[in-house]
Amino acid sequence: MSFIESDERKQLRAAVAQLAAKYNFRDYAGPKARRNEPLDELWADAGKLGFLGVNLPEEYGGGGAGIYELALVMEELAAQGCGLLLMVVSPAICGTIITKYGTDEQKQNWLPRLADGSAKMVFGITEPDAGSNSHKITTTARRDGEDWILNGRKVFISGVDQAEAVLIVARTENAKTGNLQPALFIVPVDTPGFVKTKQEMDIIEPDNQFTLFLDDVRLPANALVGKEDAAIAQLFAGLNPERIMGAAMAAGMGRYAIDRAVEYAKERTVWKGVPIGAHQGISHPLAQVKIEVELAKLMMQKAAVLYDSGDDFGAAEAANMAKYAAAEASIKALDQALQTHGGSGLTRDVSLAGMLAAARIGRVAPVSREMVLNFVAQHSLGLPRSY
Numbered sequence: 001m002s003f004i005e006s007d008e009r010k011q012l013r014a015a016v017a018q019l020a021a022k023y024n025f026r027d028y029a030g031p032k033a034r035r036n037e038p039l040d041e042l043w044a045d046a047g048k049l050g051f052l053g054v055n056l057p058e059e060y061g062g063g064g065a066g067i068y069e070l071a072l073v074m075e076e077l078a079a080q081g082c083g084l085l086l087m088v089v090s091p092a093i094c095g096t097i098i099t100k101y102g103t104d105e106q107k108q109n110w111l112p113r114l115a116d117g118s119a120k121m122v123f124g125i126t127e128p129d130a131g132s133n134s135h136k137i138t139t140t141a142r143r144d145g146e147d148w149i150l151n152g153r154k155v156f157i158s159g160v161d162q163a164e165a166v167l168i169v170a171r172t173e174n175a176k177t178g179n180l181q182p183a184l185f186i187v188p189v190d191t192p193g194f195v196k197t198k199q200e201m202d203i204i205e206p207d208n209q210f211t212l213f214l215d216d217v218r219l220p221a222n223a224l225v226g227k228e229d230a231a232i233a234q235l236f237a238g239l240n241p242e243r244i245m246g247a248a249m250a251a252g253m254g255r256y257a258i259d260r261a262v263e264y265a266k267e268r269t270v271w272k273g274v275p276i277g278a279h280q281g282i283s284h285p286l287a288q289v290k291i292e293v294e295l296a297k298l299m300m301q302k303a304a305v306l307y308d309s310g311d312d313f314g315a316a317e318a319a320n321m322a323k324y325a326a327a328e329a330s331i332k333a334l335d336q337a338l339q340t341h342g343g344s345g346l347t348r349d350v351s352l353a354g355m356l357a358a359a360r361i362g363r364v365a366p367v368s369r370e371m372v373l374n375f376v377a378q379h380s381l382g383l384p385r386s387y
């Protein structure tokens with residue numbers, strides 16, 4: 001493993017940064033988020049430039065690279081305040097799972113369109129009565145001849161209004177309760193019995209969350225991705241990339257916050273011609289968050305390297321740690337950037353307060369801070385499980 005990025009990766013970083021500059025927070029992403037409008041123009045351009053499908057196989061129109069590169073794209077967008085939340089679900093989770101476990105027909109139908117951004121597929125696992133405990137999900141799939149019938153409820157599913165389909169995590173009806181035996185289904189959003197309702201969130205974000213009701217949703221046999229008793233490995237093929245992408249979005253937001261704070265700390269002067277950045281009460285906390293964001297980014301890169309090399313198990317620990325570290329670092333960085341701005345940090349014009357609330361999503365989703373700590377306590381430290 002090298003700590004020096006290849007020229008190819010550096011070039012990708014520069015190209016994404018150039019696109020992000022066009023769709024930066026102040027001029028584009030911020031006003032869009034306040035209007036609660038998806039970043040469609042950025043999504044379309046990123047798709048045309050091959051950034052959204054950079055991790056998907058070349059034979060299906062992707063870039064043939066890995067999650068490292070997809071995370072790099074996300075980080076560079078988020079570093080200019082225009083991270084794309086649905087990259088976490090469409091190319092990272094759904095694209096990966098279909099690539100690894102989909103039929104040829106599913107690959108041909110979906111991967112080229114996920115890669116160029118012309119179609120989005122979102123991801124639904126969370127349920128009102130299961131929450132962090134995915135083993136308790138009750139959305140069930142039962143056979144009816146060749147077809148499948150799905151019934152259940154989901155909550156907090158991002159981007160359903162923009163998507164052509166949702167990859168739904170269900171359990172087969174006759175699977176024993178207890179440990180989850182997930183079965184994954186591609187559910188087109190226009191299927192009869194599929195009802196979405198927007199959830200009113202109190203965050204400034206371009207993308208919306210939805211509750212879903214699946215009421216006798218009838219699907220053809222080819223809606224199933226992989227095996228019906230696919231076991232947890234198939235699900236984890238998507239969840240590790242999800243955590244790495246969550247870390248990338250947070251690390252990028254942390255960079256954005258530090259850049260804004262440093263700019264201001266260099267120019268704002270209130271004592272004897274010295275900029276506030278000269279006071280260690282301002283510079284040290286910024287240096288500290290810079291270190292924390294960089295460390296989180298390193299762990300994210302380690303997770304991506306492990307994942308791309310096929311070590312799903314090793315990647316799980318690193319991906320959890322990276323998601324934790326990046327979310328915490330970005331929240332702290334935004335809070336410190338806000339403090340650096342004094343009163344203007346709380347103005348609409350500076351927009352750091354709204355972004356701080358959005359950064360807190362990373363502490364809860366895709367897996368909460370506490371569940372990551374549980375994972376590390378149990379798997380990394382070998383401590384007993386309390387739940």
Ligand SMILES: Cc1cc2nc3c(=O)[nH]c(=O)nc-3n(C[C@H](O)[C@H](O)[C@H](O)COP(=O)(O)OP(=O)(O)OC[C@H]3O[C@@H](n4cnc5c(N)ncnc54)[C@H](O)[C@@H]3O)c2cc1C
Pocket residue numbers: 089122123124125126127130131132133155156157158159209361364365366367368369370371374387
């Ligand atoms: C903006 C946003 C977008 C989302 N997008 C999606 C999406 O696209 N698809 C999807 O499927 N889901 C999505 N989610 C759901 C997200 O993954 C869940 O909110 C998250 O996994 C936590 O589940 P919960 O909200 O039910 O919290 P709960 O599980 O009810 O937990 C509540 C609190 O208790 C803590 N807790 C629970 N169990 C334990 C324990 N054993 N030990 C210690 N503490 C514990 C949690 O950490 C948390 O702090 C999204 C959520 C948000 C906020």
